[in-house]
Amino acid sequence: MGSVAVLMNPTAGRGRHAHLRDQVARVLGADAEVLAVRTTEEAEAACRAAVAGGARAVISVGGDGTLHRAVQAVAGTGVPLGIVPAGTGNDVAACLGVPADPRAALESAAAALRSGQTRDFDLARLERDGVVRWSVGVTGLGFDTLVNELANRMRFPRGPRRYDVAIVLELARMRPRRYRITVDGVAEELDAVLVAVGNTARYGGGMRICPAADPTDGLLDLVLAGPVSRFTLMRIKPQVYAGTHVAHPAVRQLRGRVMTVECDGITSYADGEQSLPLPVTFTAVPGALRVLG
The missing domain is CATH 2.60.200.40 (Tumour Suppressor Smad4)
Known part of the structure; x- marks a missing residue:
């Protein structure tokens, strides 16, 4: 079994959920690997590398922007995405029925990892001149x-x-x-x-x-x-x-x-x-x- 890649944005939600880093280690356990990134470009590249390297799941901890970067890596791969809404609006999480409380969402993602429970959703594929998002x-x-x-x-x-x-x-x-x-x-x-x-x-x-x-x-x-x-x-x-x-x-x-x-x-x-x-x-x-x- 591969590791669980965790993409965290410590500045999301004006930084009020920075403590979640400690929660991630406690809830997800030793399999969790927090990706070391500084920019949005690095965040996306790190998620892609994790999926290519056999990660069994990617967890997004942040807002819709953080989630967007993780989605570029998991789209169409079958690798499940865990969503922990810790941003300002958290619109996507709300629409997908993810718990609004980030700690509850993290616990839910961890439980789903253990049980294998997942849900499938559509995505919009954007394309111009062969470039896909x-x-x-x-x-x-x-x-x-x-x-x-x-x-x-x-x-x-x-x-x-x-x-x-x-x-x-x-x-x-x-x-x-x-x-x-x-x-x-x-x-x-x-x-x-x-x-x-x-x-x-x-x-x-x-x-x-x-x-x-x-x-x-x-x-x-x-x-x-x-x-x-x-x-x-x-x-x-x-x-x-x-x-x-x-x-x-x-x-x-x-x-x-x-x-x-x-x-x-x-x-x-x-x-x-x-x-x-x-x-x-x-x-x-x-x-x-x-x-x-």
């Missing part, structure tokens, strides 16, 4: 992407409020962009201010941007908002937390197995992490992620 949650492709880029650069305020402030700041320069969207072979061109592709429902610390997305149905959900005023977008925004924004006449939902999104000047953000510049083709891959528990 994977997303377990939501990929932003418009106004939300610009907000994400700004929020990631901000140091204050901390926590989910960063996104609220970034939204207000980005509204000042918001403009519709021309998109070409193809869903299962059917293409259309349209103007939009917000586009998101979801394998799960949530991003940004609880916003249910793709409320109907189900990571077990073999499909992806695309939600877009057409040209709207800043005032209208701000009126719609609070509804996103409940997922009721999709009832607004400016909002559309599309669903399919393969989607291509094209737009000039936009880089996709998958699970809150910078990914591929558009155009990007998204493919739903059933059962590509195996989760402990």
